[in-house]
Amino acid sequence: MTRFIEKRQYKRIDIHQGICIHSSELIRLGTMTNCSERGMYIKTIMNMDTNWPLGSVFEVLIPSRKGNLRMLAQVVWLFQTGDFYEGMGVKLLDIPREYMEHVIRLHLGSYA
Numbered sequence: 001m002t003r004f005i006e007k008r009q010y011k012r013i014d015i016h017q018g019i020c021i022h023s024s025e026l027i028r029l030g031t032m033t034n035c036s037e038r039g040m041y042i043k044t045i046m047n048m049d050t051n052w053p054l055g056s057v058f059e060v061l062i063p064s065r066k067g068n069l070r071m072l073a074q075v076v077w078l079f080q081t082g083d084f085y086e087g088m089g090v091k092l093l094d095i096p097r098e099y100m101e102h103v104i105r106l107h108l109g110s111y112a
Helices: 097-108
Strands: 011-022 027-036 041-047 055-064 068-083 083-091
Touching: 011 097, 027 083, 041 068, 055 097, 068 097
Parallel strands: none
Antiparallel strands: 011 027, 011 055, 027 041, 041 083, 055 068, 068 083
């Protein structure tokens, strides 16, 4: 039996924060359940017809102390159960400096 060991490049921070995700076709609310310097896992229930397929790019809005942080994200994997996608892993593409400050506050326990 072959075992795959996943090595993450960036440490993940567990969190439960509401976010908004949208593109020109879809708008959804979701929950960021973990994040890192370059990515995040977004929990959101979508059926097979209303999801963002692998490689899709959309905007993520994250509430913070200074207002909404806006950044582009690309879907790199999907978590599927039956006919629904329960969440997705995304890679952040255009990361504003404020996002890193937000992640540091989350890591230190000072939730925005």
